[in-house]
Amino acid sequence: MSLWRRLQFFLFALCLNFFGCGLQEETSEICFVGDSITRLWDLEYYFAGRNIHKHAVSGAILEDVAEWNTSDCKDIPTVMLIGTNNLILGMQADTLTDDFILDFVNKYVEQAKKFQASSFYAVSILPRNYLWKQNPKINEEIRNLNQEIEKSLKLSGIDFYFVNLYSEFLSRENEIEKDYYFDGLHLTQEGYELLSWYVEEAL
Numbered sequence: 001m002s003l004w005r006r007l008q009f010f011l012f013a014l015c016l017n018f019f020g021c022g023l024q025e026e027t028s029e030i031c032f033v034g035d036s037i038t039r040l041w042d043l044e045y046y047f048a049g050r051n052i053h054k055h056a057v058s059g060a061i062l063e064d065v066a067e068w069n070t071s072d073c074k075d076i077p078t079v080m081l082i083g084t085n086n087l088i089l090g091m092q093a094d095t096l097t098d099d100f101i102l103d104f105v106n107k108y109v110e111q112a113k114k115f116q117a118s119s120f121y122a123v124s125i126l127p128r129n130y131l132w133k134q135n136p137k138i139n140e141e142i143r144n145l146n147q148e149i150e151k152s153l154k155l156s157g158i159d160f161y162f163v164n165l166y167s168e169f170l171s172r173e174n175e176i177e178k179d180y181y182f183d184g185l186h187l188t189q190e191g192y193e194l195l196s197w198y199v200e201e202a203l
Contacts (some may be wrong), residue, residue: 034055165195
């Protein structure tokens with residue numbers, strides 16, 4: 001993160017923590033879709049002043065979203081952060097299979113289209129090291145999967161923005177930035193502040 005970005009993020013966090021101000025727009029609705037990371041995200045706090053539509057379930061995988069009623073996301077900006085729970089299903093010897101990547105990316109784009117959102121914000125799958133026991137190599141796989149998601153969205157014709165936070169949540173050697181996680185998967189307040197800052201920038 002550049003020095004200017006760090007200063008902007010610091011001021012944003014300062015504003016939230018000391019003055020209780022959120023991100024405000026006048027006539028604004030926004031839909032958020034995801035798993036436990038989204039479920040635990042205090043959207044009303046970080047996006048104060050917006051009418052929030054939230055679809056988030058702990059343990060959810062991408063395929064679950066297709067079964068949810070997300071009709072309220074139609075014609076409004078929609079943010080999706082999901083995929084970390086799918087990773088275990090596709091790993092073989094710490095590597096995601098080609099078949100898994102192709103299937104996941106196709107379903108991801110299909111779901112993005114299904115929302116019929118006014119604009120779609122795809123938040124990259126975040127790096128992880130759940131309970132500090134995983135091989136850091138998983139984060140190389142996550143980086144590659146994120147790249148494939150972005151490539152496929154570019155070819156889809158969807159009005160989208162790819163919010164790529166992958167590198168912001170890493171420290172070095174493919175290890176996660178521990179200040180942003182409390183268990184290697186779910187985020188601390190600092191992690192949510194960073195996530196919210198970048199989503200707000202995209203919006």
